[in-house]
Amino acid sequence: MAIAAHNVTLTLGTDKSPVEILRGVDLEVPAGASVALLGPSGSGKSSLMAVLAGLERANGGSIRVAGLDFATMDEDELARARRGRIGIVLQAFHLLPTMTALENVAVPLELAGIADPFGRAAAELEAVGLGHRLTHYPAQLSGGEQQRVAIARAMASEPAIIFADEPTGNLDTATGHAIIDLIFARRAALGATLLIITHDPELAEHCDRVVVMHDGRIEERTA
Secondary structure, three states, rough: OOOOEEEEEEEOOOOOOOEEEEEEEEEEEEOOOEEEOOOOOOOHHHHHHHOOOOOOOEEEEEEOOOOHHHHHHHHHHHHHHHHHOOOEEEEEOOOOOOOOHHHHHHHHHHHHHOOHHHHHHHHHHHOOOOOOOOOOOHOOOOOHHHHHHHHHHEEEEEEOOEEEEEEOOOOHHHHHHHHHHHHHHHHHHHHOEEEEEEEOOHHHHOOEEEEEEOOOOOEEEEE
């Protein structure tokens, strides 16, 4: 299993006013599979992804991701565990405005100690159709182009698992469809596992399996 989570709980807020976000979630995702996570706003989808991606620590339960025990790691260990194993694409592009497209992709590779980071970044930007935009800054790119840079950044380390949280949420319909096609194409090229959060049933149909969350729990699984 690329992801094996059992009885995962997450509570935020204070001791006097706790807010239960995840209420005993069980989820297993085989290596190489694609899973769509659906559910209304506030159902816990993004929080579950954050826990599985090592961006948030659960309060309880067992979590194994890419063969590692995430439940026992501290924040520094989780950060190290993500490198080279996990790629993340978010609704907001989170590109550094003072860096070019090439630098936005290459610098994380460089910090992770990956060989030839700029060559690898250039190749990945070429793969997402931005070989002609390497020296452009985010403000000089369209929303769709910025998301392509973000996808290149997520994929450039050739991660085993890709998490995508509403990756088309800030894009128009046509651009969104192109971005989804790109995510699935790059994921197939890498042979990576994909967990994608979406409100779009059409996007979910691209996946091997659909999981529906409600009120912090998984309530439905369909093949």
